Amino acid sequence: MGFRDLRHFNDALLGKQVWRLYHEKETSLYRVFRAKYFPSGDIFEAVQNPRCSYTWKSIMLARDVISNGALWRIGDGKDIQIWQHRWLPSPGSGKVLSPRLDQSLNVVQDLFIIGTKTWDFELIDRHFLPWEADGIKSIPLSEHHNIDLLIWPHTPDGSYSVRSAYRLLVAAQAQNQPSSSSTEASKRLWKGVWRMEVPNRVRQFVWRAVGESLPTKKNLKHPLRRPVPREVIKWSPPDESVYKINFDAAVFEEQGSAGLGVVVRDLAGLVISTLSQKIRFPGLAVMVEALVACRAVFFAKEISVFRVVVEGDSLQVIKAVNSLKRSKTPYGHIIDETRLLSSSLSCYNFVHVQREGNKLAHALARRAVVSIDTDVWMEDLSRDLDDVAVINFHTSIAAKKQCWWARTKRKVGSTE
Structure with a gap:
């Protein structure tokens, strides 16, 4: 299946349960766990009880998978905490880095013009770093009623998948570890090729040989394909009265x-x-x-x-x-x-x-x-x-x- 790290795979599987407990509120699983562990909020607000089951402790630990990978999509802005949640579309943590200058600004709705679903540009420019303010003002808002929604931006449809979560965990681990020496060795190899004191044609021949781009029998085993002429597509008219x-x-x-x-x-x-x-x-x-x-x-x-x-x-x-x-x-x-x-x-x-x-x-x-x-x-x-x-x-x-x-x-x- 392509999963090599069992620990990350297990965390990704548990993250799926967290996702279900947050989004699928009509299921029996949600009703049972909510009544026992988080009756007055959601799974992210649940407090871990030392006497709870091992399964629930594991699910609680997997909340970080969702917290670090999911992103909030702005609807009415009432549920998104400005400085706590990930809601910025810019690359990085997705969280606001600007210092909090006004304690009255708590949720994203506080950044709207009062009574509307339009960004208050002047307010945003006063309280956020310039690059962050530009990012916030570029987020499109819907004029119609929409609630805030936690989405998974690592899949095409915005829904959580174990495979995408696993890749996210592996990538995060790779970023926190020292770079591999194989990359440096590869760089030294290519630098050595181009520093060879030989004629240019010999240097290029070695470069092509290392890159397996010479017209050898192995590289020519794939038959040549004739290009298929593409159909010319132009604008076509609609039906009558349309x-x-x-x-x-x-x-x-x-x-x-x-x-x-x-x-x-x-x-x-x-x-x-x-x-x-x-x-x-x-x-x-x-x-x-x-x-x-x-x-x-x-x-x-x-x-x-x-x-x-x-x-x-x-x-x-x-x-x-x-x-x-x-x-x-x-x-x-x-x-x-x-x-x-x-x-x-x-x-x-x-x-x-x-x-x-x-x-x-x-x-x-x-x-x-x-x-x-x-x-x-x-x-x-x-x-x-x-x-x-x-x-x-x-x-x-x-x-x-x-x-x-x-x-x-x-x-x-x-x-x-």
């Missing part, structure tokens, strides 16, 4: 920001409206994809379009929105909000498309790098994206002529 909304995201790491791109088109491929918006980068690319999916639905409601096909190239987000299960991922609250907004539409469908069929939305997302906040065009498109709209269009000849005529009419009108 609008298609394409969305995509882009990340600008150097700026610490991200771009959202949304385009609404009709059966003929005519642009109804487009959006290009810059936001703070929330730390995960998939989080930005979830945010732009939610923004696409909200944008449809803003322009009074209620029969839509919502199309994006993030398969992970599309699957999450279409799933009937509650998402425990870091972006799960955004998925919940997207579903809630979609429920007010008269007709909707979320579909995955390859990047080649989503070029215009991608270009709008990339364009957000020059935006101050949000740019919106109604029945129009930014001039620098006209060519992208034509190249990414695939429909009937009549529809293409209609699209060309409308675009020509628009340009003639603008010159007059």
Whole structure:
């Protein structure tokens, strides 16, 4: 199974029981243990009794596996202790390192503007280190009712797994131990190769031989495969009386920001409206994809379009929105909000498309790098994206002529 350290494997298995005792409150296991060991709180607040069973003592010790690996996803902010819990998305411990200057700030909800679910930027800037304040302000919040949720960020679906916990424990142990001499020996070998006083071609030959990259019989045993030509994918029109909304995201790491791109088109491929918006980068690319999916639905409601096909190239987000299960991922609250907004539409469908069929939305997302906040065009498109709209269009000849005529009419009108 790939588990070599039995102690870490045992801790990971016990961590599974801790996870169940916290999340699966409808089970008989939870009801029995709660009545006996933590009647007035949860498993993390339970106090170890010297007279308790060996099994319970082992489960209590495994709480550290969850405490050191799990992360809080912010909902209403009432249950997350600012300085005690792990809730920051930045790499590291996930805990706040800024000194506590105000004793009245206890839970994350205290960092909201009173009566809202919006970050109080001025308050955050006063009480946190600059880099930590930026990280907090970039965490997206859902306007709808969501409770705080403890998630496991080491799996794609946010649920605890023994394998991921085991790997986490092994990695933590490796960080606390001195580095292996094998790495240093490897470095000395490569340095020795490149310091050889021989012609360059000999040095390169030795380097390739050590790296097993010479065209020997062993390295050539795999047959060559002919490249399979990829199918050309372009944007396809929706059904009659339905609008298609394409969305995509882009990340600008150097700026610490991200771009959202949304385009609404009709059966003929005519642009109804487009959006290009810059936001703070929330730390995960998939989080930005979830945010732009939610923004696409909200944008449809803003322009009074209620029969839509919502199309994006993030398969992970599309699957999450279409799933009937509650998402425990870091972006799960955004998925919940997207579903809630979609429920007010008269007709909707979320579909995955390859990047080649989503070029215009991608270009709008990339364009957000020059935006101050949000740019919106109604029945129009930014001039620098006209060519992208034509190249990414695939429909009937009549529809293409209609699209060309409308675009020509628009340009003639603008010159007059």
